[in-house]
Amino acid sequence: MKAIIYQKYGSPENLTLQEVNRPEPKADEVLVKVLAASLNQADGYMLSGTPFPLRFSAGLFRPKNQILGADISGVIERVGKEVKQFQVGDEVFGDLSGSGFGGFAEYAVAKETTVAKKPKSLTFEEAAAMPMASVTALQGLRDLGQIKKGDEVLINGASGGVGSFAVQIAKAFGANVTAVCSRRNVELAKSLGADEVIDYAVRDFTKEGKKFDLILDGPVNHALNQIEAVLKDGGRYVAFGFSMATLLLGPWKSFRTGKKFANLIAKVKQADLESVATLADKGKISPYIQQNFMLDEVPQAMNLLKNGKISGKLSIII
Template sequence: MKAVVYTTYGSPDVLQLKEVKKPTPKDNEVLVKVHAVSANAADLHLLRADPFLTRLMSGLLKPKNTILGSDIAGRIEAVGRNVKEFQAGDEVFGDISGCGWGGFAEYVSVPEHVLVLKPANRTFEQAAAVPMAAVTALQGIRDKGQIQAGQKVLINGASGGVGTFAVQIAKSFGAEVTAVCSTGKINMVRALGADHVIDYTQEDFTKNGQQYDLIIAANGYHSILEYKKSLNPTGIYVMTGGSMAQMFQAMLLGPWISMTGSKKMHNAMAKPNQKDLTFIKELLEAGTIVPVIDRKYPLCKVPEALRYLEEGHAIGKVIITVEGNC
């Protein structure tokens, strides 16, 4: 089968399209013919081994798993003898980052518990856009953010992969949502349901005097103290993405700020699980959330897709369509 492989850390230039051995499913696994897979910031972190601490998990000198890609959508081709939930022919999607990655390939073999059935009313490309970003948004808003109906929620980075889902999920919980994005993305974010939109090129939300019950930082470069200033006295801040400085501040300063005051500062690292993905699937089926797809690339153009994603201007998700000619 064809797969996009990397054997050394570096830029997208180190990725190569190669012929590799097609996997065989173990007793508790299913073999999925991949139709679409999305590109995520997590792929870039692993590719570049940035931050350096990722090497402790992914391999100190070279990557242990040589095929990136976590969010897959496809059709099951074969099942292991102990598989109970699925059968050959089922259309499925899921986040496979917890079981070795491998989505940038024509086939992948994964445990059945990481997948759910694809909504019939969504394409493979739409389904592949969902797992990591939507579950990250859900866990940040519901679990870390403890959202309540009627709360004022601000989402910084509202036009990105996590942000577009965060706007829609926060609205589904009955929140009053303020979205922060750039000028050209305002209409799209409003269409997702945002009640208010702040153009960060024209206004700094940390300096306008407004305070929020919950802030989701899906992108951006504000310091954790600036976010703290924009919270109400019992507000919650949840970092789901952004600059490296922002991530380290959330991990290192967040716990201290939370212990010494009434405002809570959290770092949300998504934990893929079937239950939350099933919840997201139901929102997809109901039309409560709709994936936003910016661009699609064929499998042989994964390096170009990751370069575009790394520029930081993608609207929603960047998708790799595995079938088709380059």
């Protein structure tokens, strides 16, 4: 099969298209004929081997798993003997980040619990753009954010992969959503359902006096004291872009103020894949794909991810 391989950490120039052996599913795995994949920041971290601590699991000096790609959609071609939920021919989508990646290839293996039935209303390209970003948004809003109907919610980084889903999911929960993004993405944020859109180059949401029940933050470009000032009593702040300040000071601030400050570390959960699939089939959420690439164009896509500010997602057609 054809796959995009990297044998050493570094830049997208290390990615090459090669012929490799097709993987074989274990007893609790399925073999998926991959029809589409998408890029996430996690792929960039794995490619570069940074931050350095990730190498303790990914490979200290060189990558243990040489095929990137977490988000996939496709058709099941084989099932392991212990697999109960799926059969050959099922259309699925899923997140391989917890089991070695491997999506930038014609075939990939996935644990039964990391895939779900593809939303019927979406194409394979659209479905592949969903898993990691939409589940991250869902877990940030619902689990850590404890979102409820009528909440005033601010999404900082509303036009990115996670943020674009977060706006839609927050609206599906019945929240009033303020989106923060760049000027070029104002119309996109409005189209996603945001009630108000702030161009961060013109306005600073921490200086306008409005307070929020929940802030979901990707850029993490404000001090925690500024965030605290615009949270309502009992408000929640969830950083889905890693924040050392939230990690170190969040527990103390949560205890002292009665407001909640937390870093989100999303986890692959089949139930959450099923939840976002249901939202998609109900017309509540849909991915925004900035650009499609072919499998041999993954290096170009990775360069764009590395160097540009992406609106929504980048999709790989296989």
